[in-house]
Amino acid sequence: xxxxxxxxxxxxxxxxxxxxxxxxxxxxxxxxxxxxxxxxxxxxxxxxxxxxxxxxxxxxxxxxxxxxxxxxxxxxxxxxxxxxxxxxxxxxxxxxxxxxxxxxxxxxxxxxxxxxxxxxxxxxxxxxxxxxxxxxxxxxxxxxxxxxxxxxxxxxxxxxxxxxxxxxxxxxxxxxxxxxxxxxxxxxxxxxxxxxxxxxxxxxxxxxxxxxxxxxxxxxxxxxxxxxxxxxxxxxxxxxxxxxxxxxxxxxxxxxxxxxxxxxxxxxxxxxxxxxxxxxxxxxxxxxxxxxxxxxxxxxxxxxxxxxxxxxxxxxxxxxxxxxxxxxxxxxxxxxxxxxxxxxxxxxxxxxxxxxxxxxxxxxxxxxxxxxxxxxxxxxxxxxxxxxxxxxxxxxxxxxxxxxxxxxxxxxxxxxxxxxxxxxxxxx
Amino acid sequence: xxxxxxxxxxxxxxxxxxxxxxxxxxxxxxxxxxxxxxxxxxxxxxxxxxxxxxxxxxxxxxxxxxxxxxxxxxxxxxxxxxxxxxxxxxxxxxxxxxxxxxxxxxxxxxxxxxxxxxxxxxxxxxxxxxxxxxxxxxxxxxxxxxxxxxxxxxxxxxxxxxxxxxxxxxxxxxxxxxxxxxxxxxxxxxxxxxxxxxxxxxxxxxxxxxxxxxxxxxxxxxxxxxxxxxxxxxxxxxxxxxxxxxxxxxxxxxxxxxxxxxxxxxxxxxxxxxxxxxxxxxxxxxxxxxxxxxxxxxxxxxxxxxxxxxxxxxxxxxxxxxxxxxxxxxxxxxxxxxxxxxxxxxxxxxxxxxxxxxxxxxxxxxxxxxxxxxxxxxxxxxxxxxxxxxxxxxxxxxxxxxxxxxxxxxxxxxxxxxxxxxxxxxxx
Numbered sequence: 001x002x003x004x005x006x007x008x009x010x011x012x013x014x015x016x017x018x019x020x021x022x023x024x025x026x027x028x029x030x031x032x033x034x035x036x037x038x039x040x041x042x043x044x045x046x047x048x049x050x051x052x053x054x055x056x057x058x059x060x061x062x063x064x065x066x067x068x069x070x071x072x073x074x075x076x077x078x079x080x081x082x083x084x085x086x087x088x089x090x091x092x093x094x095x096x097x098x099x100x101x102x103x104x105x106x107x108x109x110x111x112x113x114x115x116x117x118x119x120x121x122x123x124x125x126x127x128x129x130x131x132x133x134x135x136x137x138x139x140x141x142x143x144x145x146x147x148x149x150x151x152x153x154x155x156x157x158x159x160x161x162x163x164x165x166x167x168x169x170x171x172x173x174x175x176x177x178x179x180x181x182x183x184x185x186x187x188x189x190x191x192x193x194x195x196x197x198x199x200x201x202x203x204x205x206x207x208x209x210x211x212x213x214x215x216x217x218x219x220x221x222x223x224x225x226x227x228x229x230x231x232x233x234x235x236x237x238x239x240x241x242x243x244x245x246x247x248x249x250x251x252x253x254x255x256x257x258x259x260x261x262x263x264x265x266x267x268x269x270x271x272x273x274x275x276x277x278x279x280x281x282x283x284x285x286x287x288x289x290x291x292x293x294x295x296x297x298x299x300x301x302x303x304x305x306x307x308x309x310x311x312x313x314x315x316x317x318x319x320x321x322x323x324x325x326x327x328x329x330x331x332x333x334x335x336x337x338x339x340x341x342x343x344x345x346x347x348x349x350x351x352x353x354x355x356x357x358x359x360x361x362x363x364x365x366x367x368x369x370x371x372x373x374x375x376x377x378x379x380x381x382x383x384x385x386x387x388x389x390x391x392x393x394x395x396x397x398x399x400x401x402x403x404x405x406x407x408x409x410x411x412x413x414x415x416x417x418x419x420x421x422x423x424x425x426x427x428x
Numbered sequence: 429x430x431x432x433x434x435x436x437x438x439x440x441x442x443x444x445x446x447x448x449x450x451x452x453x454x455x456x457x458x459x460x461x462x463x464x465x466x467x468x469x470x471x472x473x474x475x476x477x478x479x480x481x482x483x484x485x486x487x488x489x490x491x492x493x494x495x496x497x498x499x500x501x502x503x504x505x506x507x508x509x510x511x512x513x514x515x516x517x518x519x520x521x522x523x524x525x526x527x528x529x530x531x532x533x534x535x536x537x538x539x540x541x542x543x544x545x546x547x548x549x550x551x552x553x554x555x556x557x558x559x560x561x562x563x564x565x566x567x568x569x570x571x572x573x574x575x576x577x578x579x580x581x582x583x584x585x586x587x588x589x590x591x592x593x594x595x596x597x598x599x600x601x602x603x604x605x606x607x608x609x610x611x612x613x614x615x616x617x618x619x620x621x622x623x624x625x626x627x628x629x630x631x632x633x634x635x636x637x638x639x640x641x642x643x644x645x646x647x648x649x650x651x652x653x654x655x656x657x658x659x660x661x662x663x664x665x666x667x668x669x670x671x672x673x674x675x676x677x678x679x680x681x682x683x684x685x686x687x688x689x690x691x692x693x694x695x696x697x698x699x700x701x702x703x704x705x706x707x708x709x710x711x712x713x714x715x716x717x718x719x720x721x722x723x724x725x726x727x728x729x730x731x732x733x734x735x736x737x738x739x740x741x742x743x744x745x746x747x748x749x750x751x752x753x754x755x756x757x758x759x760x761x762x763x764x765x766x767x768x769x770x771x772x773x774x775x776x777x778x779x780x781x782x783x784x785x786x787x788x789x790x791x792x793x794x795x796x797x798x799x800x801x802x803x804x805x806x807x808x809x810x811x812x813x814x815x816x817x818x819x820x821x822x823x824x825x826x827x828x829x830x831x832x833x834x835x836x837x838x839x840x841x842x843x844x845x846x847x848x849x850x851x852x853x854x855x856x
Contacts, residue, residue, distance in 0.1 A: 001673045001674060002647070002674045002699050004699055004700070004701045004702070006701055006703050006714065007556075007704070010554070010555060010556050012718070013718070018721065019717075021717075042508075044500075044503065044508065047506075047507040049502075056480060072472070074477075075475040076475075078475075078477065079688060080472065081469055113691075113723040113724075113726075116721070116723055117722060120721065120722050120723075126437065126438070127438060128435075128436060143720075143724070147722070149721070260507060260508050260509045261506050261728045262727050263730075272432070273432045273436075274432070275434050276433075283432070286441050289440075289441055289450060292450075292571075293446065293578050294548050295541040295544055298541075299541075299692075302727045302730055
């Protein structure tokens with residue numbers, strides 16, 4: 001009989017990051033009736049099973065009518081193994097053009113199994129030697145640190161500061177890394193309504209960040225799952241839209257803007273890469289080689305469903321998501337107003353005021369840890385996320401993250417009452 | 429402007445294995461009208477777009493009627509992010525019970541993005557230290573060697589011999605590895621109609637292989653994409669069905685037996701793993717932790733389609749595939765008879781006689797390389813695969829692999845005429 005321990009297995013399995021994700025999911029599963037200020041998933045109001053059939057049929061019509069495919073070719077496209085880098089790249093490129101003002105060659109795109117695989121492939125490609133490191137604005141998404149851990153790529157934190165990224169801290173970190181012989185491959189950023197901080201970068205900061213990436217010669221990994229969900233202001237240009245030096249690898253998600261259940265994301269990697277034989281290929285092509293050994297290709301059926309959704313919306317998910325955007329914005333306003341009603345200005349409880357996205361960060365004058373979360377779930381029927389999970393070390397010990405994405409207006413009020421009770425209990 | 433070379437990126441990208449896969453795909457794409465003896469994909473006769481709708485609807489009915497889910501829960505199951513390890517594990521377990529006589533707890537299963545991800549997750553988990561190595565019967569599937577390369581796990585070849593695996597060679601390889609301080613984590617095998625060799629192991633060899641894994645304390649990674657496609661003999665038990673010591677990690681594919689285009693596979697990993705805190709969990713749970721950082725979860729929509737297909741067939745894909753099995757068997761018989769008619773016994777051209785699967789290996793008295801393949805495609809309109817691609821070093825230099833999976837009886841005759849012309853040209 002076999003006898004194994006986790007110590008026999010890959011070190012990442014004993015890592016805090018991976019355990020963290022599991023713990024948070026497990027807690028959410030254990031208290032299904034608690035108010036879900038912890039959830040990061042999109043709202044469920046717009047799900048209709050018939051949509052799947054309609055999207056699939058619409059994509060097949062497009063293959064026949066716009067692409068001129070015969071019936072056997074349509075079937076082959078949907079049913080067979082497909083090209084590694086995807087079958088809907090043309091539609092993804094149109095979507096980027098319409099919604100983000102980003103113009104890219106479809107050949108620079110790899111359609112992936114959600115944004116997570118886009119991240120994983122990029123990190124696997126960039127991690128070439130032991131000295132390689134990645135920067136990431138801290139606090140950061142646990143999926144990024146987890147993927148980095150799996151490819152043995154250390155992540156060095158850069159402070160968020162007041163501008164969404166503290167560029168001075170970034171320069172200090174880069175220099176300190178280089179002094180110890182490390183090679184900085186890139187910096188992971190979420191310029192719009194970051195998870196978990198809710199912070200955004202202004203346009204000037206975005207431009208300066210691009211300048212730093214150029215002068216210091218590394219890549220920016222831009223992750224943009226929440227960009228469409230602003231609270232009413234003008235949207236700012238993505239880094240990729242401002243990128244003239246091909247410094248930005250753009251990580252795209254359709255989980256929040258189309259359908260989480262198809263697991264379709266993408267990466268734009270238009271960086272030229274010279275091969276040993278002297279040819280110039282794209283980074284996307286290199287990522288495709290890695291993808292062929294991880295998942296072979298993204299399900300063409302899943303791609304077809306997203307393709308159909310894009311076709312149904314003239315490739316504008318911004319327009320298609322206007323209703324849900326307004327709902328998230330309303331929830332955000334309600335959450336911020338509700339916090340203000342319950343916690344007086346100048347008091348010990350403070351919070352930020354994100355201009356969009358799913359998340360608000362609340363700072364309290366007592367330690368916030370997993371034990372407090374379990375207590376909150378059991379005694380107050382309230383779930384949220386300890387911010388310390390997003391620091392992968394020290395940081396966030398007095399902060400919690402509240403999400404507005406799946407709760408109703410009534411649940412926001414009930415949840416904030418529960419939060420006020422929890423805070424009163426701790427303070428008194 | 430960025431300036432990168434492949435040398436700046438992960439070393440796997442300059443590896444022969446990854447280049448190999450790309451080259452073979454590229455050649456197939458360049459000569460779409462050539463006879464496809466190179467293809468490894470399943471036949472396309474049974475594809476109907478309506479099936480996708482029906483499978484999806486059937487799975488939703490099952491959730492409502494058999495699982496008692498309300499409409500909101502059905503929608504959440506299909507549309508939202510789902511549990512990392514999958515939503516159709518219960519049906520996969522039933523399928524394994526019905527078709528393979530394997531009884532496993534659904535909790536031991538992780539539903540993956542095709543069998544490739546199953547392989548990748550397993551290798552990532554097993555590779556803990558620099559000294560770790562994997563054994564694999566050579567010649568072997570390029571997806572295995574590619575995935576191993578991505579996780580920096582060297583693969584040591586074990587000879588196929590006459591029994592599908594040469595156990596003496598295996599023992600020699602294990603001992604030699606240990607003498608140099610290496611730790612053997614497992615051995616990758618395809619006991620039924622292997623890709624690319626077509627070889628199968630008899631039952632006695634399977635049992636002895638399990639004994640060796642037990643006495644030498646490593647795992648067997650059993651990959652079984654072709655098991656249902658025998659040519660008429662009784663099917664032999666899988667290693668997993670014979671496994672009493674939890675030595676076998678079973679890698680499952682639905683690409684050939686259900687639908688390639690949904691990219692759904694799975695891994696059975698019922699090995700107990702003791703954690704640092706002294707609890708016993710399953711290897712499946714550990715693989716799930718890794719999966720959460722690679723693809724988060726397998727598309728529930730894709731899983732639902734496979735689930736519907738399983739429900740439609742009472743979870744017996746063996747029964748559902750009887751028609752296509754007979755077709756492959758007929759093609760195999762035709763291919764073997766066609767070879768015998770064109771190349772006289774006792775002559776310089778020889779081949780094996782697989783008892784199932786997609787592939788026949790032909791040995792010729794001249795070098796078989798990529799250059800010859802290009803010549804064959806251009807001058808003879810015939811595609812096949814140089815066996816050297818499956819050795820990752822030396823081996824197979826006089827062999828080519830012929831596939832029977834997507835060709836018609838007429839194409840088999842035309843293709844073999846072309847092969848005979850190519851051989852005559854080389855010999856004369």
